[in-house]
Amino acid sequence: MKITKKSICLAVVLITGLLTFSACSKKDAKKTEKENVSIQTISTDKVKDKMKDSSYVIVDTRINDAFNGWKLDGxxxxxxxxxxxxxxxxxxxVKAENKDKTLDEALKTKKITSDKNIVLYDAxxxxSKEVAKYLSDKGFKNLYTYDVKEWAKDESLPMKKYDDYQMIVPAKVVKDVIDGKTPETFKKxxxxxxxxxxxxEEKTSYAKGHVPTSFHVNTDIIEPPTKNPxxxxxxxxDKLTKFAKxxxxxxxxxxxxxxEEPMAAxxxxxxxxYxxxxxxxVLNGGLTAWKLAGYKAETESHKATKVKDFGAKIPVNGDLIDTIEEAKVGLSKPNEYTLVDNRTWDEHIGKITGYSYHKKKGRIPGSVYGYAGKGDSYSLDYYRNIDKTMRNxxxxxxxxxxxxxxxxxxLAFMCGSGWRAAEVLTYSNVMGLENTSLYSDGWIGWSNDPKNPVETGDPKKK
Structure with missing residues (x-):
């Protein structure tokens, strides 16, 4: 065979092509392998058998409302x-700051670790496939999926739901209400x-997008602002009665x-x-939940229709909210009553006030630190999941x-002036705790009176 310059060039082209094809094939194979997570299905009997096996973790991957008790997806x-x-x-x-860190902390708290067998279930x-893909990308190997509908249809198998799960609702239920349906726990x-x-006012958030058919309430109406202080x-x-009408x-x-901010809700x-x-x-997760469910927000303004009579003398449930004097009486009975301080640790020990408009620092003597957020006074990280829904x-x-x-x-819950504590109080009720209340005036109401005692510093070092 005569070797020419042309044949040499042709051979080089063919070899280069084969090498390129080989490299691309390997790359595509790896890509395909990553995209198609290899996970096994698991039977009901196997799930039942592994419930108390410490080498297994059973994980509910559905929206939290389903975990709480709502019958969703059939x-x-x-x-x-x-x-x-x-x-x-x-x-x-969810698009959130420090998302990776928050999710890693959740995995750690729930003991979802790569050395365990992870059973992921949905309906x-x-x-479950989405969570399996996420975990696989993090190096998890022993992943299984399961259809919880199989478990739910067998009445002999144990399921748990929160006593008053219906107090916080999923977006799907709100959508059904808007569409004229009667979801579970609602009256026909x-x-x-x-x-x-x-x-x-409406322009601050409502006008930018809200759940369809909803009308707006400005919190200044239920919490009239004062100037000094x-x-x-x-x-x-009396003002709440006028508000109702x-x-x-x-x-x-x-x-x-x-x-948009569940705390206000x-x-x-x-x-x-009260x-x-x-x-x-309350819509669990607020407007975030509505959007994550794939529903559109609307910008059309709706107005409430006035009524002549509320139908009862307000308040009907006066014990739900404590006054300062009632909080003092409670604090005098520590064997029966706990004032739970739902502010940040730095607020609780008096390092910061937590509010730009309130300068007094410290805590109410006898109150117990009950967690809130990890940042400022407008956060509740310890009580929420990353999508703003109620924590486990x-x-x-x-x-x-x-x-x-x-x-x-x-348990009487308090914070600065009632927002954070109102959310925590509701969660306690969802969990089934009934012997509860909100000390509404909170730290701001307490510290505005110089006669009221104040503490600072770490209470455990006193």
């Missing part, structure tokens, strides 16, 4: 497999009012409260319960146990 029974932890696929969709065939033929609440305290019962609330209403929800509205619920009950109880908070006592 399950026969609501709630979660007894002993399961939660790690929702929804959390992977829609999607959530009873119109449900949907309220969006935030601080400020600047503060936002709960309105008088102006915004069309009656004692027989069913209301769902939502908003919980604040109004507790006040409506006033005497029969059925008050067992994890909340573990926080309280670490501070010696006894749930057999009356």
């Amino acid at each position: 399950v026969k029974r609501g709630g979660h497999i007894e002993g399961a932890v939660d790690f929702s696929a929804n959390w992977l969709k 829609n065939g999607k959530d 033929d009873k119109k449900v009012k949907i309220v969006e609440v935030s601080w400020g 600047p503060q936002w305290m709960l309105a008088s019962d 102006d915004y069309g609330f009656t004692k027989d209403d069913a209301v769902i409260v939502t908003g 919980y604040r109004l929800a507790v006040i409506l319960r 006033m005497g509205v029969e059925d008050v619920r 009950k067992d994890e909340i109880l573990a926080l309280w146990k670490s501070q010696g908070i006894d749930t057999n006592k009356h």
Whole structure:
């Protein structure tokens, strides 16, 4: 064979092509292998057998409302497999600062580690695969998926749900209400009012997007601002009565409260319960949950229809909110009553005030640190998942146990002026705790009176 310059060039081209093809094939194979996570399905009998096996972790990957108790995606029974932890696929969709760190902390808290066998269950065939992909990318190997509908249809198999799970609702339920349906736990033929609440006028957040059909409530109405000193305290019962009439609330209403910031929604929800509205619920996760569910927010403004009479003398449920004097009486009975301080640790020890408009630092003597957020006074990281939904009950109880908070006592929750504590109070009610209240005036109301005693520093070092 005669070797020419042309044949040499052709050989080089062929060899180069083969090498390129080989490299691309390997690259594509790796890509395909990564995209198609190899996970096994697991049977009901195997799940049942491994429930108490310490080498297995059973993980609920559905939205937290399903874990709490709502029957979603066709399950026969609501709630979660007894002993399961939660790690929702929804959390992977959230855009949040320090997201990776937050999710890593969640995995650690729930003991979802790479040396364990991880059983991921859902009811829609999607959530478990998304979490499996996430874990596989982090190096997890022993992953299994399971359809919880199989478990739920067998009444002999244990499932757990929170006693009053219905107090916080999923976006799907709100959408069903808007569409004229009657979801579980709602009364047929009873119109449900949907309220969006935030601080400020409609233009501050409501006008930018809200749950369809909702009307807006400015928190300044239920917490009239003062100038000297600047503060936002709960309105008088007379003003709340006027508020009820102006915004069309009656004692027989069913209301769902939502908003961009869930804290504001919980604040109004507790006040409506205090006033005497029969059925008050909150959209779990607020507007974030609505959007994660794939629903669109609207910008059309809706107005409430006034009523002539609330239907009862406000407050109907006066014991739900404590005054300063009632808090003092409670603090005098430490064997029966605990004042839970839901502020940051730095606020609790008097290192910071937590508010730009309030300068006094410290805590109420006898109050017990009950966690709140990790940052400023507008955060509740210790009580929320990354998608702003309620945190797992067992994890909340573990926080309280670490501070010696006894749930057999009356628990009165407080913060600066009621927002954070209202959310925590509602979560305690969802969990089934009934001997509870909100000390609404909080640290700001207490410290405005120079006659009231104040403490600073680490209480454990006193």
